[in-house]
Amino acid sequence: MAKEEDDDNLPDKDAAKEFYAKYEPKEIIGRGVSSTVRRCIEKETGHEYAAKIIDLSQESQDGVDTHTMRDATRQEISILRLVASHPYIIELQDVFESETFIFLVFELCKNGELFDYLTSVVTLSEKKTRYIMSWPGADIDRSFLVGDLAV
Numbered sequence: 001m002a003k004e005e006d007d008d009n010l011p012d013k014d015a016a017k018e019f020y021a022k023y024e025p026k027e028i029i030g031r032g033v034s035s036t037v038r039r040c041i042e043k044e045t046g047h048e049y050a051a052k053i054i055d056l057s058q059e060s061q062d063g064v065d066t067h068t069m070r071d072a073t074r075q076e077i078s079i080l081r082l083v084a085s086h087p088y089i090i091e092l093q094d095v096f097e098s099e100t101f102i103f104l105v106f107e108l109c110k111n112g113e114l115f116d117y118l119t120s121v122v123t124l125s126e127k128k129t130r131y132i133m134s135w136p137g138a139d140i141d142r143s144f145l146v147g148d149l150a151v
């Protein structure tokens with residue numbers, strides 16, 4: 001099975017009973033190096049969260065051993081707790097650990113990636129573009145670029 005299909009399978013319910021008792025996992029909303037992020041619903045309140053499911057099983061770690069990965073994640077958790085309630089840092093709501101998975105439940109960010117936002121709002125002024133085009137080597141494909149800008 002391809003790695004992505006593997007990642008799409010939810011961890012065995014026995015492996016993280018407490019997480020499944022409290023949350024209903026939904027669709028995948030992102031992927032990290034060793035994690036899959038899913039939208040999830042807190043059963044009691046109906047509130048939405050983002051659950052980052054970190055697979056610690058040896059075969060899913062590219063050369064990093066399970067203990068190192070678990071330690072690194074625990075360190076990430078303690079840092080997130082130290083900065084909890086900062087207005088610009090995402091809130092860590094819950095943590096569940098099993099033998100082979102760690103579930104981090106975060107507040108859900110609905111507006112997508114900062115990178116995508118910046119790409120959509122940042123535009124180059126004509127003056128700045130002219131300046132960049134004056135850089136050595138920038139004249140390659142200049143006609144194409146100018147054509148684009150004129151559209």
Ligand SMILES: Nc1ncnc2c1ncn2[C@@H]1O[C@H](COP(=O)(O)OP(=O)(O)OP(=O)(O)O)[C@@H](O)[C@H]1O
Nearest residue numbers: 029030031032033034035037050106107108109110
């Ligand atoms: N709280 C959240 N709300 C909405 N989407 C999220 C949230 N957390 C993560 N994501 C989505 O999941 C993707 C991967 O998550 P994240 O950036 O935490 O992983 P990573 O740090 O790159 O991976 P890893 O920890 O496995 O190295 C993000 O790029 C984003 O699209």
